[in-house]
Amino acid sequence: MVKLKIPDHQVAGHQAKTGIIGPLIDDSGKFYKPLQDDERGSNELAFYTSLYSDPRIPSNILKFFPSFHGTEVVDASDGSGLHPHLVLEDIVSNCTNPSVADIKIGSRTWHPQSSEDYIRKCLQKDRETSSIKLGFRISGLRSMGPTNQLWQPHRKVLMDLSAEDAMLILRKFVSSDGNVDEPDCVFASRVFGPLLEELLELKKWFEVQTIFHFCSCSVLVVYDKEEIEEKKSARAVVKLIDFAHVVDAKGAIDHNFLGGLCSLIKFVKDILAGLSDVQTSNPKP
Amino acid sequence: MVKLKIPDHQVAGHQAKTGIIGPLIDDSGKFYKPLQDDERGSNELAFYTSLYSDPRIPSNILKFFPSFHGTEVVDASDGSGLHPHLVLEDIVSNCTNPSVADIKIGSRTWHPQSSEDYIRKCLQKDRETSSIKLGFRISGLRSMGPTNQLWQPHRKVLMDLSAEDAMLILRKFVSSDGNVDEPDCVFASRVFGPLLEELLELKKWFEVQTIFHFCSCSVLVVYDKEEIEEKKSARAVVKLIDFAHVVDAKGAIDHNFLGGLCSLIKFVKDILAGLSDVQTSNPKP
The missing domain is CATH 3.30.200 (Phosphorylase Kinase; domain 1)
Incomplete structure:
Protein backbone atom coordinates (compact mmCIF):
# COMPACT_ATOMS: atom_id res chain seq x y z
CA MET A 1 0.00 0.00 0.00
CA ASP A 90 -3.14 17.55 -4.74
CA ILE A 91 -3.33 21.15 -5.90
CA VAL A 92 -0.34 22.36 -3.90
CA SER A 93 1.96 19.41 -4.73
CA ASN A 94 4.07 21.43 -7.18
CA CYS A 95 4.79 24.20 -4.67
CA THR A 96 7.61 24.12 -2.15
CA ASN A 97 6.13 26.84 0.03
CA PRO A 98 2.60 27.47 -1.17
CA SER A 99 0.56 30.53 -0.27
CA VAL A 100 -3.05 29.38 -0.16
CA ALA A 101 -6.43 31.12 0.17
CA ASP A 102 -9.68 29.15 0.56
CA ILE A 103 -12.61 31.44 -0.22
CA LYS A 104 -16.08 30.00 0.25
CA ILE A 105 -18.33 31.60 -2.35
CA GLY A 106 -21.97 32.59 -1.87
CA SER A 107 -23.91 34.33 0.87
CA ARG A 108 -25.93 31.14 1.45
CA THR A 109 -24.14 27.82 2.09
CA TRP A 110 -27.32 25.69 2.36
CA HIS A 111 -29.81 24.60 -0.25
CA PRO A 112 -33.60 24.33 0.14
CA GLN A 113 -33.56 20.50 0.29
CA SER A 114 -31.31 20.51 3.38
CA SER A 115 -32.67 19.47 6.78
CA GLU A 116 -34.02 22.18 9.08
CA ASP A 117 -31.22 21.49 11.52
CA TYR A 118 -28.55 21.84 8.84
CA ILE A 119 -30.13 25.04 7.49
CA ARG A 120 -30.18 26.56 10.99
CA LYS A 121 -26.50 25.77 11.54
CA CYS A 122 -25.43 27.09 8.13
CA LEU A 123 -27.53 30.22 8.43
CA GLN A 124 -25.97 31.00 11.80
CA LYS A 125 -22.47 30.61 10.33
CA ASP A 126 -23.38 32.65 7.23
CA ARG A 127 -24.52 35.43 9.57
CA GLU A 128 -21.56 35.20 11.96
CA THR A 129 -19.01 35.28 9.15
CA SER A 130 -18.76 37.69 6.22
CA SER A 131 -20.85 35.48 3.90
CA ILE A 132 -24.07 37.46 4.04
CA LYS A 133 -22.36 40.84 4.03
CA LEU A 134 -19.76 40.21 1.33
CA GLY A 135 -21.14 37.20 -0.55
CA PHE A 136 -18.07 35.15 0.41
CA ARG A 137 -15.96 34.28 3.41
CA ILE A 138 -12.27 33.53 3.68
CA SER A 139 -12.33 30.05 5.26
CA GLY A 140 -8.59 29.84 5.60
CA LEU A 141 -5.43 31.48 4.34
CA ARG A 142 -1.68 31.10 4.60
CA SER A 143 0.99 33.20 3.06
CA MET A 144 4.55 31.95 2.98
CA GLY A 145 7.26 34.50 2.29
CA PRO A 146 10.47 33.90 0.30
CA THR A 147 12.53 33.67 3.49
CA ASN A 148 9.96 31.22 4.87
CA GLN A 149 8.11 33.50 7.23
CA LEU A 150 4.63 32.01 7.50
CA TRP A 151 1.57 34.18 8.07
CA GLN A 152 -1.57 32.19 8.76
CA PRO A 153 -4.29 34.21 10.48
CA HIS A 154 -6.36 32.31 13.02
CA ARG A 155 -9.86 31.28 11.96
CA LYS A 156 -11.30 33.66 14.54
CA VAL A 157 -9.53 36.57 12.82
CA LEU A 158 -11.14 35.54 9.53
CA MET A 159 -14.61 35.06 11.03
CA ASP A 160 -16.47 38.33 10.80
CA LEU A 161 -14.61 40.42 8.25
CA SER A 162 -15.87 43.80 7.09
CA ALA A 163 -15.22 44.77 3.47
CA GLU A 164 -12.23 46.79 4.66
CA ASP A 165 -10.84 43.84 6.67
CA ALA A 166 -11.26 41.45 3.74
CA MET A 167 -9.54 43.90 1.43
CA LEU A 168 -6.55 44.19 3.80
CA ILE A 169 -6.27 40.41 4.20
CA LEU A 170 -6.38 39.85 0.44
CA ARG A 171 -3.69 42.52 0.00
CA LYS A 172 -1.53 40.87 2.68
CA PHE A 173 -1.99 37.55 0.87
CA VAL A 174 -0.10 38.95 -2.13
CA SER A 175 2.60 40.77 -0.15
CA SER A 176 6.15 39.73 0.66
CA ASP A 177 5.21 39.57 4.33
CA GLY A 178 1.58 39.24 5.39
CA ASN A 179 2.36 39.94 9.01
CA VAL A 180 2.56 43.75 8.67
CA ASP A 181 0.09 46.62 8.79
CA GLU A 182 1.09 48.16 5.45
CA PRO A 183 1.29 45.31 2.95
CA ASP A 184 3.56 45.97 -0.04
CA CYS A 185 1.38 44.01 -2.51
CA VAL A 186 4.48 43.12 -4.54
CA PHE A 187 2.87 39.90 -5.83
CA ALA A 188 -0.53 41.45 -6.52
CA SER A 189 -0.25 41.96 -10.26
CA ARG A 190 1.43 38.56 -10.82
CA VAL A 191 -1.18 36.71 -8.72
CA PHE A 192 -4.37 38.77 -8.94
CA GLY A 193 -3.96 39.66 -12.63
CA PRO A 194 -4.29 36.02 -13.73
CA LEU A 195 -6.77 35.31 -10.92
CA LEU A 196 -9.03 38.05 -12.27
CA GLU A 197 -8.92 36.53 -15.77
CA GLU A 198 -9.88 33.13 -14.38
CA LEU A 199 -12.68 34.50 -12.19
CA LEU A 200 -14.09 36.39 -15.18
CA GLU A 201 -14.03 33.17 -17.21
CA LEU A 202 -15.91 31.40 -14.42
CA LYS A 203 -18.36 34.31 -14.17
CA LYS A 204 -19.20 34.03 -17.86
CA TRP A 205 -20.10 30.38 -17.34
CA PHE A 206 -22.07 31.02 -14.17
CA GLU A 207 -24.17 33.61 -16.01
CA VAL A 208 -25.57 30.87 -18.24
CA GLN A 209 -25.07 27.45 -16.62
CA THR A 210 -28.26 25.86 -15.29
CA ILE A 211 -26.72 22.49 -14.47
CA PHE A 212 -25.52 22.79 -10.88
CA HIS A 213 -25.98 24.98 -7.81
CA PHE A 214 -22.66 24.95 -5.94
CA CYS A 215 -23.60 25.42 -2.28
CA SER A 216 -20.72 25.79 0.17
CA CYS A 217 -18.11 25.44 -2.56
CA SER A 218 -14.77 27.29 -2.40
CA VAL A 219 -12.38 28.97 -4.80
CA LEU A 220 -8.85 27.89 -3.86
CA VAL A 221 -6.03 30.21 -4.90
CA VAL A 222 -2.50 28.80 -4.70
CA TYR A 223 0.85 30.34 -5.62
CA ASP A 224 4.48 30.03 -4.66
CA LYS A 225 6.29 33.31 -3.97
CA GLU A 226 9.74 31.98 -4.72
CA GLU A 227 8.62 30.47 -8.01
CA ILE A 228 6.73 33.63 -9.00
CA GLU A 229 9.88 35.67 -8.38
CA GLU A 230 12.13 33.29 -10.30
CA LYS A 231 10.06 32.14 -13.27
CA LYS A 232 8.17 34.43 -15.60
CA SER A 233 5.89 31.58 -16.62
CA ALA A 234 4.83 30.74 -13.05
CA ARG A 235 1.28 31.66 -12.25
CA ALA A 236 -1.33 31.24 -9.55
CA VAL A 237 -3.51 28.14 -9.67
CA VAL A 238 -7.26 28.67 -9.27
CA LYS A 239 -9.50 25.70 -8.50
CA LEU A 240 -13.02 25.06 -7.30
CA ILE A 241 -13.19 22.60 -4.38
CA ASP A 242 -15.74 20.97 -2.04
CA PHE A 243 -18.77 19.56 -3.81
CA ALA A 244 -20.61 17.81 -0.99
CA HIS A 245 -23.47 20.30 -1.33
CA VAL A 246 -23.80 20.61 -5.09
CA VAL A 247 -27.41 20.18 -6.20
CA ASP A 248 -29.32 20.11 -9.48
CA ALA A 249 -29.92 23.66 -10.73
CA LYS A 250 -33.51 22.86 -11.75
CA GLY A 251 -33.47 25.33 -14.60
CA ALA A 252 -32.09 28.45 -12.87
CA ILE A 253 -28.56 29.82 -12.84
CA ASP A 254 -26.61 29.61 -9.57
CA HIS A 255 -27.41 33.22 -8.61
CA ASN A 256 -26.01 32.65 -5.11
CA PHE A 257 -22.56 31.59 -6.34
CA LEU A 258 -22.58 34.14 -9.15
CA GLY A 259 -23.38 37.03 -6.81
CA GLY A 260 -20.57 36.05 -4.43
CA LEU A 261 -18.16 35.53 -7.31
CA CYS A 262 -18.93 39.03 -8.64
CA SER A 263 -18.30 40.44 -5.17
CA LEU A 264 -14.89 38.74 -5.00
CA ILE A 265 -14.12 40.00 -8.51
CA LYS A 266 -14.84 43.56 -7.35
CA PHE A 267 -12.31 43.17 -4.49
CA VAL A 268 -9.65 41.77 -6.82
CA LYS A 269 -10.27 44.55 -9.37
CA ASP A 270 -10.06 47.22 -6.67
CA ILE A 271 -6.75 45.84 -5.40
CA LEU A 272 -5.34 45.83 -8.95
CA ALA A 273 -6.68 49.36 -9.56
CA GLY A 274 -5.04 50.47 -6.30
CA LEU A 275 -1.68 49.31 -7.68
CA SER A 276 -1.89 51.45 -10.77
CA ASP A 277 -2.98 54.42 -8.62
CA VAL A 278 0.21 54.02 -6.60
CA GLN A 279 2.29 53.64 -9.76
CA THR A 280 0.72 56.77 -11.23
CA SER A 281 1.18 58.87 -8.11
CA ASN A 282 4.72 57.57 -7.43
CA PRO A 283 6.34 57.29 -10.85
CA LYS A 284 9.68 55.55 -10.83
CA PRO A 285 12.61 57.90 -11.44
CA MET B 1 -57.22 69.48 -1.54
CA ASP B 90 -47.41 57.05 -11.07
CA ILE B 91 -45.57 54.71 -13.42
CA VAL B 92 -48.69 53.41 -15.17
CA SER B 93 -50.41 56.80 -15.58
CA ASN B 94 -49.65 57.01 -19.32
CA CYS B 95 -51.19 53.62 -20.08
CA THR B 96 -54.87 53.04 -20.74
CA ASN B 97 -54.67 49.30 -20.11
CA PRO B 98 -51.29 48.57 -18.61
CA SER B 99 -49.77 45.12 -18.41
CA VAL B 100 -47.67 45.09 -15.24
CA ALA B 101 -45.17 42.66 -13.67
CA ASP B 102 -43.74 43.23 -10.19
CA ILE B 103 -40.64 41.08 -9.78
CA LYS B 104 -38.96 41.11 -6.37
CA ILE B 105 -35.24 40.66 -6.94
CA GLY B 106 -32.84 38.70 -4.73
CA SER B 107 -32.99 35.34 -2.98
CA ARG B 108 -32.81 37.10 0.42
CA THR B 109 -35.29 39.87 1.27
CA TRP B 110 -33.86 40.67 4.72
CA HIS B 111 -30.64 42.32 5.78
CA PRO B 112 -28.41 41.38 8.72
CA GLN B 113 -29.49 44.40 10.80
CA SER B 114 -33.15 43.29 10.75
CA SER B 115 -34.84 41.98 13.90
CA GLU B 116 -34.83 38.22 14.48
CA ASP B 117 -38.59 38.18 14.10
CA TYR B 118 -38.48 39.98 10.77
CA ILE B 119 -35.66 37.73 9.49
CA ARG B 120 -37.66 34.62 10.41
CA LYS B 121 -40.74 35.88 8.55
CA CYS B 122 -38.79 36.90 5.46
CA LEU B 123 -36.78 33.68 5.38
CA GLN B 124 -39.97 31.65 5.51
CA LYS B 125 -41.41 33.63 2.60
CA ASP B 126 -38.16 33.42 0.63
CA ARG B 127 -38.30 29.63 1.05
CA GLU B 128 -42.03 29.28 0.30
CA THR B 129 -41.79 31.35 -2.87
CA SER B 130 -39.34 31.03 -5.75
CA SER B 131 -36.87 33.56 -4.25
CA ILE B 132 -34.28 31.07 -3.01
CA LYS B 133 -34.59 28.78 -6.01
CA LEU B 134 -34.66 31.39 -8.78
CA GLY B 135 -33.17 34.49 -7.14
CA PHE B 136 -36.43 36.39 -7.68
CA ARG B 137 -40.16 36.01 -7.21
CA ILE B 138 -43.04 37.39 -9.23
CA SER B 139 -44.95 39.33 -6.57
CA GLY B 140 -47.78 40.27 -8.87
CA LEU B 141 -48.64 40.38 -12.54
CA ARG B 142 -51.45 41.50 -14.81
CA SER B 143 -51.69 41.27 -18.53
CA MET B 144 -54.38 43.22 -20.34
CA GLY B 145 -55.12 42.18 -23.92
CA PRO B 146 -56.07 44.54 -26.77
CA THR B 147 -59.72 43.53 -26.50
CA ASN B 148 -59.54 44.13 -22.76
CA GLN B 149 -59.33 40.56 -21.56
CA LEU B 150 -57.52 40.76 -18.22
CA TRP B 151 -55.31 37.95 -17.01
CA GLN B 152 -54.16 38.40 -13.43
CA PRO B 153 -52.99 35.16 -11.81
CA HIS B 154 -53.81 34.83 -8.12
CA ARG B 155 -50.97 35.35 -5.68
CA LYS B 156 -51.16 31.69 -4.71
CA VAL B 157 -50.47 30.71 -8.32
CA LEU B 158 -47.35 32.91 -8.25
CA MET B 159 -46.17 31.63 -4.86
CA ASP B 160 -43.92 28.64 -5.47
CA LEU B 161 -42.88 28.78 -9.11
CA SER B 162 -40.38 26.37 -10.60
CA ALA B 163 -38.08 27.69 -13.32
CA GLU B 164 -40.44 26.18 -15.90
CA ASP B 165 -43.50 27.81 -14.30
CA ALA B 166 -41.79 31.21 -14.15
CA MET B 167 -40.75 30.90 -17.78
CA LEU B 168 -44.33 30.15 -18.84
CA ILE B 169 -45.75 33.05 -16.82
CA LEU B 170 -43.22 35.49 -18.26
CA ARG B 171 -44.08 34.23 -21.77
CA LYS B 172 -47.80 34.67 -21.07
CA PHE B 173 -47.07 38.20 -19.85
CA VAL B 174 -45.93 39.14 -23.37
CA SER B 175 -48.66 37.29 -25.25
CA SER B 176 -51.90 38.58 -26.75
CA ASP B 177 -53.83 36.51 -24.24
CA GLY B 178 -52.19 35.29 -21.04
CA ASN B 179 -55.04 33.00 -20.20
CA VAL B 180 -54.00 30.16 -22.54
CA ASP B 181 -51.68 27.15 -22.30
CA GLU B 182 -49.69 27.93 -25.44
CA PRO B 183 -48.81 31.62 -25.28
CA ASP B 184 -48.11 33.27 -28.65
CA CYS B 185 -45.40 35.64 -27.28
CA VAL B 186 -46.32 38.22 -29.94
CA PHE B 187 -45.16 41.12 -27.72
CA ALA B 188 -41.97 39.38 -26.53
CA SER B 189 -39.46 41.04 -28.83
CA ARG B 190 -41.03 44.51 -28.42
CA VAL B 191 -41.20 44.22 -24.61
CA PHE B 192 -38.37 41.90 -23.61
CA GLY B 193 -35.90 43.25 -26.18
CA PRO B 194 -35.81 46.69 -24.54
CA LEU B 195 -36.24 45.14 -21.08
CA LEU B 196 -33.09 43.10 -21.63
CA GLU B 197 -31.14 46.23 -22.60
CA GLU B 198 -32.28 47.97 -19.44
CA LEU B 199 -31.56 45.00 -17.18
CA LEU B 200 -28.06 44.74 -18.67
CA GLU B 201 -27.51 48.44 -17.97
CA LEU B 202 -28.60 47.90 -14.37
CA LYS B 203 -26.38 44.81 -14.10
CA LYS B 204 -23.34 46.80 -15.17
CA TRP B 205 -24.00 49.24 -12.35
CA PHE B 206 -24.69 46.53 -9.78
CA GLU B 207 -21.34 44.91 -10.61
CA VAL B 208 -19.54 47.97 -9.26
CA GLN B 209 -21.84 49.97 -6.98
CA THR B 210 -20.98 49.76 -3.28
CA ILE B 211 -23.44 52.42 -2.14
CA PHE B 212 -26.66 50.53 -1.38
CA HIS B 213 -27.92 47.01 -0.76
CA PHE B 214 -31.47 46.86 -2.12
CA CYS B 215 -33.25 44.29 0.04
CA SER B 216 -36.80 43.41 -0.94
CA CYS B 217 -36.80 45.81 -3.89
CA SER B 218 -38.70 45.06 -7.12
CA VAL B 219 -38.24 45.59 -10.82
CA LEU B 220 -41.55 46.82 -12.24
CA VAL B 221 -42.17 46.21 -15.95
CA VAL B 222 -45.06 48.11 -17.53
CA TYR B 223 -46.30 48.19 -21.09
CA ASP B 224 -49.52 48.84 -22.99
CA LYS B 225 -50.39 46.26 -25.65
CA GLU B 226 -52.54 48.61 -27.68
CA GLU B 227 -49.89 51.30 -27.71
CA ILE B 228 -47.12 48.81 -28.58
CA GLU B 229 -49.19 47.64 -31.56
CA GLU B 230 -49.99 51.13 -32.75
CA LYS B 231 -46.82 53.14 -32.16
CA LYS B 232 -43.34 52.05 -33.20
CA SER B 233 -41.81 54.35 -30.60
CA ALA B 234 -43.76 52.86 -27.69
CA ARG B 235 -41.67 50.80 -25.32
CA ALA B 236 -41.90 49.06 -21.98
CA VAL B 237 -41.11 51.06 -18.88
CA VAL B 238 -38.71 49.49 -16.36
CA LYS B 239 -38.45 50.91 -12.85
CA LEU B 240 -37.06 49.91 -9.49
CA ILE B 241 -39.58 50.29 -6.65
CA ASP B 242 -39.87 49.71 -2.87
CA PHE B 243 -36.95 51.04 -0.89
CA ALA B 244 -38.09 50.49 2.69
CA HIS B 245 -35.29 47.95 3.17
CA VAL B 246 -32.38 49.63 1.42
CA VAL B 247 -29.27 49.68 3.60
CA ASP B 248 -25.73 51.00 3.36
CA ALA B 249 -23.56 48.67 1.26
CA LYS B 250 -20.61 48.96 3.68
CA GLY B 251 -18.07 48.52 0.94
CA ALA B 252 -19.42 45.41 -0.84
CA ILE B 253 -21.49 45.17 -4.01
CA ASP B 254 -25.12 44.07 -3.65
CA HIS B 255 -24.34 40.44 -4.57
CA ASN B 256 -27.85 39.37 -3.54
CA PHE B 257 -29.62 41.75 -5.95
CA LEU B 258 -27.02 41.21 -8.68
CA GLY B 259 -27.38 37.41 -8.52
CA GLY B 260 -31.16 37.64 -8.79
CA LEU B 261 -30.94 40.20 -11.58
CA CYS B 262 -28.62 37.89 -13.56
CA SER B 263 -31.11 35.06 -13.07
CA LEU B 264 -33.97 37.18 -14.44
CA ILE B 265 -31.75 38.25 -17.34
CA LYS B 266 -31.18 34.57 -18.19
CA PHE B 267 -34.96 33.97 -18.34
CA VAL B 268 -35.50 37.02 -20.56
CA LYS B 269 -32.63 36.00 -22.87
CA ASP B 270 -33.98 32.44 -23.13
CA ILE B 271 -37.44 33.71 -24.06
CA LEU B 272 -35.96 35.96 -26.75
CA ALA B 273 -33.74 33.11 -28.02
CA GLY B 274 -36.83 30.87 -28.17
CA LEU B 275 -38.43 33.39 -30.54
CA SER B 276 -35.59 33.27 -33.04
CA ASP B 277 -35.60 29.44 -32.84
CA VAL B 278 -39.25 29.51 -33.87
CA GLN B 279 -38.56 32.05 -36.60
CA THR B 280 -35.67 29.93 -37.91
CA SER B 281 -37.59 26.67 -37.88
CA ASN B 282 -40.76 28.24 -39.32
CA PRO B 283 -39.51 30.73 -41.92
CA LYS B 284 -42.17 33.03 -43.30
CA PRO B 285 -43.14 32.20 -46.87
Missing part, protein backbone atom coordinates in the same frame (compact mmCIF):
# COMPACT_ATOMS: atom_id res chain seq x y z
CA VAL A 2 1.25 3.48 -0.89
CA LYS A 3 2.68 5.54 1.98
CA LEU A 4 0.42 8.46 2.85
CA LYS A 5 1.02 11.48 5.06
CA ILE A 6 -0.88 14.39 6.55
CA PRO A 7 -0.62 17.51 4.36
CA ASP A 8 1.21 20.54 5.74
CA HIS A 9 -0.48 23.26 3.76
CA GLN A 10 -4.20 22.79 4.35
CA VAL A 11 -5.92 26.01 5.44
CA ALA A 12 -9.58 25.00 5.88
CA GLY A 13 -11.91 22.01 6.08
CA HIS A 14 -11.68 18.94 8.29
CA GLN A 15 -8.01 18.59 9.25
CA ALA A 16 -6.35 15.36 10.23
CA LYS A 17 -4.19 17.17 12.74
CA THR A 18 -7.05 17.88 15.10
CA GLY A 19 -7.58 14.20 15.86
CA ILE A 20 -10.59 13.69 13.63
CA ILE A 21 -10.32 11.94 10.30
CA GLY A 22 -8.76 14.24 7.73
CA PRO A 23 -7.21 14.18 4.27
CA LEU A 24 -3.90 12.58 3.32
CA ILE A 25 -1.45 13.04 0.46
CA ASP A 26 1.07 10.81 -1.29
CA ASP A 27 4.35 11.67 -3.04
CA SER A 28 2.88 11.48 -6.54
CA GLY A 29 0.59 14.55 -6.29
CA LYS A 30 -2.59 12.88 -5.08
CA PHE A 31 -4.89 14.10 -2.32
CA TYR A 32 -6.97 11.54 -0.39
CA LYS A 33 -10.16 13.08 0.95
CA PRO A 34 -12.06 10.85 3.40
CA LEU A 35 -15.53 10.04 2.05
CA GLN A 36 -18.06 11.28 4.55
CA ASP A 37 -20.44 8.54 5.70
CA ASP A 38 -23.62 10.45 5.03
CA GLU A 39 -25.11 11.89 1.85
CA ARG A 40 -22.35 14.52 1.72
CA GLY A 41 -19.90 11.76 0.82
CA SER A 42 -22.14 10.09 -1.74
CA ASN A 43 -23.04 13.47 -3.19
CA GLU A 44 -19.43 14.55 -3.70
CA LEU A 45 -18.51 11.15 -5.14
CA ALA A 46 -21.45 11.30 -7.56
CA PHE A 47 -20.41 14.81 -8.59
CA TYR A 48 -16.81 13.84 -9.39
CA THR A 49 -17.86 10.58 -11.04
CA SER A 50 -20.13 12.29 -13.57
CA LEU A 51 -18.22 15.57 -13.98
CA TYR A 52 -15.56 14.51 -16.44
CA SER A 53 -17.97 12.69 -18.73
CA ASP A 54 -20.68 15.37 -18.62
CA PRO A 55 -20.89 16.85 -22.14
CA ARG A 56 -22.58 19.98 -20.76
CA ILE A 57 -19.40 21.20 -19.03
CA PRO A 58 -17.20 23.15 -21.46
CA SER A 59 -13.54 22.15 -21.51
CA ASN A 60 -12.37 25.64 -20.46
CA ILE A 61 -14.43 25.15 -17.28
CA LEU A 62 -13.27 21.60 -16.51
CA LYS A 63 -9.78 22.96 -15.80
CA PHE A 64 -11.17 24.63 -12.66
CA PHE A 65 -11.88 21.25 -11.06
CA PRO A 66 -9.21 19.07 -9.40
CA SER A 67 -8.59 15.94 -11.43
CA PHE A 68 -10.28 12.84 -10.05
CA HIS A 69 -8.77 9.35 -9.74
CA GLY A 70 -11.66 7.37 -8.29
CA THR A 71 -11.90 6.13 -4.72
CA GLU A 72 -9.49 4.08 -2.67
CA VAL A 73 -9.76 2.38 0.71
CA VAL A 74 -6.76 3.44 2.78
CA ASP A 75 -5.80 3.71 6.45
CA ALA A 76 -7.60 6.69 7.95
CA SER A 77 -5.48 9.55 9.29
CA ASP A 78 -6.77 9.07 12.84
CA GLY A 79 -5.61 5.45 13.06
CA SER A 80 -9.18 4.15 13.13
CA GLY A 81 -8.51 1.66 10.33
CA LEU A 82 -9.48 1.39 6.68
CA HIS A 83 -11.76 4.05 5.27
CA PRO A 84 -12.83 4.92 1.69
CA HIS A 85 -11.26 8.11 0.29
CA LEU A 86 -11.80 10.20 -2.83
CA VAL A 87 -8.51 10.33 -4.74
CA LEU A 88 -8.05 13.84 -6.10
CA GLU A 89 -5.32 16.06 -7.48
CA VAL B 2 -56.57 67.48 -4.70
CA LYS B 3 -59.01 64.63 -5.43
CA LEU B 4 -57.34 61.24 -5.01
CA LYS B 5 -58.51 57.75 -5.94
CA ILE B 6 -57.55 54.14 -5.46
CA PRO B 7 -55.41 52.86 -8.38
CA ASP B 8 -56.88 50.12 -10.61
CA HIS B 9 -53.67 48.55 -11.83
CA GLN B 10 -51.68 47.69 -8.71
CA VAL B 11 -50.46 44.08 -8.73
CA ALA B 12 -48.53 43.76 -5.45
CA GLY B 13 -47.86 45.50 -2.15
CA HIS B 14 -50.34 46.84 0.42
CA GLN B 15 -53.57 47.50 -1.47
CA ALA B 16 -56.18 50.01 -0.43
CA LYS B 17 -58.94 47.76 -1.67
CA THR B 18 -58.49 45.23 1.07
CA GLY B 19 -59.55 47.66 3.80
CA ILE B 20 -56.09 48.51 5.06
CA ILE B 21 -54.39 51.76 4.20
CA GLY B 22 -53.08 51.65 0.64
CA PRO B 23 -51.75 53.93 -2.08
CA LEU B 24 -53.71 56.56 -3.97
CA ILE B 25 -53.27 58.34 -7.30
CA ASP B 26 -54.32 61.70 -8.70
CA ASP B 27 -55.12 62.77 -12.29
CA SER B 28 -51.75 64.42 -12.86
CA GLY B 29 -49.63 61.24 -12.79
CA LYS B 30 -48.74 61.15 -9.11
CA PHE B 31 -48.75 58.11 -6.84
CA TYR B 32 -49.32 58.62 -3.09
CA LYS B 33 -47.71 55.86 -1.06
CA PRO B 34 -48.66 55.87 2.65
CA LEU B 35 -45.60 56.40 4.82
CA GLN B 36 -45.30 53.42 7.15
CA ASP B 37 -45.16 54.42 10.81
CA ASP B 38 -42.06 52.45 11.65
CA GLU B 39 -38.50 52.62 10.35
CA ARG B 40 -39.60 51.25 6.98
CA GLY B 41 -41.33 54.57 6.31
CA SER B 42 -38.47 56.73 7.52
CA ASN B 43 -36.00 54.56 5.64
CA GLU B 44 -37.83 54.85 2.32
CA LEU B 45 -38.31 58.61 2.79
CA ALA B 46 -34.60 59.05 3.59
CA PHE B 47 -33.71 57.03 0.49
CA TYR B 48 -35.84 59.13 -1.88
CA THR B 49 -34.80 62.38 -0.21
CA SER B 50 -31.09 61.80 -0.78
CA LEU B 51 -31.28 59.85 -4.05
CA TYR B 52 -31.66 62.69 -6.52
CA SER B 53 -28.89 64.78 -5.00
CA ASP B 54 -26.46 61.90 -4.52
CA PRO B 55 -23.53 62.53 -6.88
CA ARG B 56 -22.53 58.84 -6.73
CA ILE B 57 -25.59 57.72 -8.72
CA PRO B 58 -24.92 57.99 -12.48
CA SER B 59 -27.63 59.75 -14.49
CA ASN B 60 -28.28 56.67 -16.64
CA ILE B 61 -29.19 54.84 -13.42
CA LEU B 62 -31.39 57.58 -11.95
CA LYS B 63 -33.91 56.97 -14.74
CA PHE B 64 -34.73 53.59 -13.15
CA PHE B 65 -36.19 55.28 -10.07
CA PRO B 66 -39.70 56.81 -9.94
CA SER B 67 -39.50 60.58 -9.68
CA PHE B 68 -40.07 61.92 -6.17
CA HIS B 69 -42.18 64.94 -5.21
CA GLY B 70 -41.72 65.04 -1.44
CA THR B 71 -44.34 64.08 1.12
CA GLU B 72 -47.91 65.23 1.53
CA VAL B 73 -50.49 64.72 4.26
CA VAL B 74 -53.71 63.53 2.62
CA ASP B 75 -56.82 61.58 3.59
CA ALA B 76 -55.89 57.94 3.97
CA SER B 77 -57.54 55.43 1.63
CA ASP B 78 -59.24 53.61 4.49
CA GLY B 79 -61.09 56.70 5.72
CA SER B 80 -59.05 56.84 8.93
CA GLY B 81 -58.19 60.50 8.46
CA LEU B 82 -55.06 62.42 7.51
CA HIS B 83 -51.87 60.45 6.96
CA PRO B 84 -48.45 61.40 5.52
CA HIS B 85 -47.74 59.95 2.04
CA LEU B 86 -44.70 59.80 -0.22
CA VAL B 87 -45.58 61.54 -3.49
CA LEU B 88 -44.06 59.55 -6.35
CA GLU B 89 -44.42 59.19 -10.08
